[in-house]
Each structure stands twice: as C-alpha cells, then as structure tokens.
Amino acid sequence: MIRRCRSPLAGLLIALLGLAAPAGAATPLVVEAALDREVVTPLLDAFRAAHPDIALEFRDRSTLEVDERVVDDGPAPDVVISSAMPWQMARVNEGHARRLDSAEARQWPEWAKWRDEVFGFTFEPIVMAYRLDLSRRMLPPQTHADLHTLLTTEREALAGKVTTYSPLGSGVGYTLFQQDARYTPRFWDLVAGMGRVDAHLENNTRAMLKGISDGRYWLGYNLLGSYAMVWAQEHPEVIVQVPQDYALVLMRMAFVHRDAPHPAAAEAFVDFLLSHAGQRVLAGETPLFSVRPDVIGPYTAARLRDQVGERLYPIPLNASLLAFVDPQRRDAFLARWRREFRRDD
Template identity: 50%
Template sequence: MNRLSRLASRWLLLLGLIGTPAGADETLHYPATPDSGPGASLVIHGALDLPQMRPLLEDFHHAHPDLDLRYRNLTTLALHERFLAAPDEADVLLSSAMPWQYLLANEGYAQPLETQAAHDWPAWARWRHELFAFTFEPIVMVVNEALIERYGEVRSHADLLALLERHAEALQGRVVTYDPATSGAGYTYAIEESRLSPRYWDLVAALGQAEAELVGTTGEMLEGLIEGRYLVGYNLLGSYAQERLADQPRLKIVVPEDYALVTQRLALIPRQAPHPAAAERFLDYLIGETGQAVLAGKTTLGAIHPALEGPGTATSLRQERGEALRPITLGPGLLATLDDLKREALLTRWQREFSRRERR
C-alpha cells in the first residue's frame, strides 16, 4: 500500500461521513438503445445519492443514447479507496471530499478537459482544467419555529452566539452540530471558520456551555431536528436539509447573513479512464449550460453556470447574499486537512474552547 493509500484509509474514515449514509454502492444502468448502432461505455463513480443523480443521468443519456451508461453510488471513502485499487475502472469520479479530489488531481491522477465549456468555467470553480466544481451548496443552520417564537429570529452566527450565551440553560442538549474529531465535514468547516471569523472560538465555547450534541453527519442532525430532540442545528449541508425538510414547515433553513461557507462537489476524469471520449462528453455536459440547468431545476445541489439565474443557482444566491457567501477555496489549502500536526492543534483548541466555560 502506497503513502496515498495509507493516508486515504486513515483520513477518509472521517471524510467518508460526508458521503451517503445509506444506500451506498447502489447502481443505475442505462443501456445503449438497440437502434443506436455501435456505441461506447461510460462508467461513473460518485458519492451522490441516486435521487439527485438520476435527473442528470436520464437527461444526458437521452441526448447520448449510443452510450451504455453505468453509475455506481459509493461513500467518499469507498469511492476513493476503490479508485486507488483500480485507477482504470471508472471514467469519471464525483465526490464531495474536496481535499481528496484535489489531492488526486495534484498527484497527477486526472487528465485535462479542453472543451469550450471547460475553458469558460469560472476560475474559482476549477483547478487547471483537471478538477471542476459543479455544485454550489451553502452550509446552513436549521431552527425550530418554536425557538424563534420564544427568543426571536436567528439570522447569523452573531445571533446564534447571542442566543446561546443568553439562554444556555434553557437550551441544554437541544443544539446539535458536527463533531470535528469524528466528522471530516465538521473538521473541514472548523478549519474554514477559524480562518474566517474572529468570534468563531467564542461560538465554540457557547456551544459547549449549552452542552450541544456532537454527531457525525447532517443526516443525524436532521433526524433529531425532525423528531424534536433538537431546536437548533448548526453547520448542516444545505442541499440535504432542503431535500429532507421540504415537508417540515416548523423547521426553518437559515443561510447565515454574516457569512456562509459553501461546499462544492468535484468532478475529474482519471488519467487511466477506460473510455476517455465518453468521459469528456459527460463532464462537458455536467459543466455545460444544459446539464447545469437540469441540476438547478431538478435537484437541490445548486448550479454554478454563470448564464443561469433563478432558484437553484449560484447567481441567485449571490444576488441575495452577496459577499456573505464564502465558497471553500479550490486550491492547496485543502491539503491542510491531511496535515497531522495542524489537525492535532485545531482539535486540541476546539476541545479546550468547547469545555472552557463553567456549566450552569
């Protein structure tokens, strides 16, 4: 096992918690139509649930019926380790584990896409022409209307901090967030927020004072919020929350007004892809206006394409939130999550701040 494989085995046990908690290793198959003549195959491995992926695949296959298309849904851990074991198996990799997708490209495992769509793609949403962000997913809070009725609106991190400081006793055990020691998502967000906000550590301390529940996934947070065990959820993946809470009018999704992290799913074509021409067709579609329009209209993932406006687009969110939106930078900084010393230092401080105030 090489160094990259060893790191993946250790760290993606955490980062795997970003991926699909259920239904992993499911597949979709769209055979080439009988009258389309000789065709090619396309194999896509993704850490993206079937309900979100199906509209894209159906639309793409309708436009390319000559392709025998197979999609395998995996956790981020399984996807990454499977790729390292068989780098010539899949034609496209889609993953929310941003540091590991970046590392693969940086280590030379990706091949470039040189289409017009790739050249036109926003520079902040790609690395070279080898790694492409294709979703725009804010990190949100979820607040129960009962709490709003009693204490007022929670629109920002500052509002949440004030709420926790003033009403820590009433909120004991009724707040939930990621545990950065066991969740790759939680750890990534902690790194980003500690850079962004001078009051981040005060917020961590206030979460500790309220004895916030620490969990590993957005799914666990949503379950507790729906069941009424929690009144506030902090740092949930907005796309999952939007999908899951569509029939929960008492739970309000809040994109913080002061700053909101935005995560993106990243796509690449492996250098040893068995069907590179078909892979290029799909990735060109995924970042093209047609595929992005499907993503905006039929999923909760958020489209990036600058020509698209309206609900489900980054353009619309930017018009509403402006500079408050802070996409996680696609660059070398992502590799900080793989540095043992930096991780130990951040988690030590996080635990110290979470525990430092006297419990009432």
C-alpha cells in the same frame, strides 16, 4: 495503512478491457460520489437521456469513503465527485486526475477549476436549520453571533438539542470548520458553546435534518443548504436560515480518474456537468445551484448572490486547499477542537 498505487500498465489494461465490449453494448460508466442520489436524480436522468449509449452506475458514499476509492486496490472509478474540497484537491495534486481538453473545460470559469483537471460545478450555501416551534421558546439565530449568544443564554434549554458536523468523521465538516475559523473572530468560543450544550456530532446533513424533524434536535449548524432546502420542502417543521453575517459556499468537485476504465464516457459525463444543458438542470430541478452565468433558474450562483449579496464566502478552489489536509495542521486543528469542545468556563 500502506496503500499500493495502481501502475500505469494496470490502468492501460483496464482501459483495453473496457474497449473489448460487444458491438452495440452500452459503455459502462462508474461515478463514485459524495452526493445524495435523491437530490441529483434529475441531473443523472438528463445525462442518461442525452447519452443512451452509456450505462451510468452512480454510487453515493460518504466523503471519506469516496476519497478511499480513489486510491484503493480495486478498479478505478471513472469519475470522482465530492464536497470535501481539500481531499479532492489533494488527490488531483497527487496525479490521480486526467486533464480535460474540451470546449466546456476550457471555457469553465477559472475560479471554479484547477489546471483543467478538477472542476467545481455547484455553488452550495452552508446554512443553519431549526424547528419551527423553536421561536416559541427563544429567538432563532440569524448570524453566527446570534448562535453564540443563544448557546450561552439558553444553555440549559438547548442541552442535547443542538447538532452539527463531526470534524473527525466528515471531510466536509472538517473543511467547513476550518473555513469558519478564518471568518468568525470568536470561532473557538462558538465551538466551546456547542460543547457546553452537548451538541450531537453527525457525519452528514441528512442525519441532522432527520433529528430536527424527529424533535431530537432543535437547531442545526453548518448544514449543506442543498440538502436542507429539499428536506424543508417535504418537512414544513424545518426552517432553513442562510446566515446573515456571512455564508460559506462550497462546490462539489469532479474529476476524471487518471486510470478511468472508460475515459471517453467519463469525459462526456464531466462535460455534461459543465454544459449549458447540465447546468440548466441544476438550476431548475435541483437545489445544487449552477455556476454558469448564462443559465437562468431558481437555483443559480448569480441569483444567490443577488439575494445574499457580499456576505457569500465561496471556499476557494485553488492550491490553498492543500494546507487543510497537511497532517500536522489537521492534527493540530482537531486537537484544539477536542480541547475547546470540552472547555467549561
């Protein structure tokens, strides 16, 4: 499909129309996000309280849907948020982001931003999850090696009872498997093991968690820890396990769209994500884990590092992400994924 790019003139007209709102009316703000509304509601509420003059519209979509909204023919969103880090980096590299020149942007850690255009504002571990009663049948896995062993020795018992992301239907799923391939020596054996137990491939963490609670699945691999932790609080039958050999960490990446109809409101929103006030909400009221070192709470990057130590492997927020969306590399990776997932030896 050939996409038409927005012209700079079209973006200027949209911005001018946005400035023509009646005096005293709240400024609209549209945020396209791959971020569960239930999880992020405390942060949205805090922003609305701090900026009553901005009418925030938060649209929760899948990672691939959010990516489409960046370049489609409709009005541009003001802010784009996604956990599909390579896709976000690619859109910024293509020139779809507006550079922020604010104190919050300048002071943000270098490892969590790129060119002051895109910012990683969360620090979310990737986890395994399983049903509480799994331990009555077998020893729950604590490491990637444990999982591989379980898929081999308990193949019949686990048939149809394992779930993970689809690398084809989920941008974040594809990203996580690409990262796993870097750190797990027997990664492709792990993929083959999941294929031999007919693992169910889902497009989001919520579907995996629901299946575990329902009893359709006994074990889930590569779930977003932020969602899993919230779910487990309300569903005691679900146990969340941070892998003990290594744990990937992803960041939600946010940028102001180049053609944002309401750029001032958009910049205020991203600034709030990076601010001490916004990060304090993340650390204290959500399991998204704050990045700022000067924030204290149960969910901070510093506290997670204290608990897990050197086994945390954050996905780098830099230009190396662009390689993962290279069409040839992606096609080659997915072709091998299909081949290994069907392997039977």
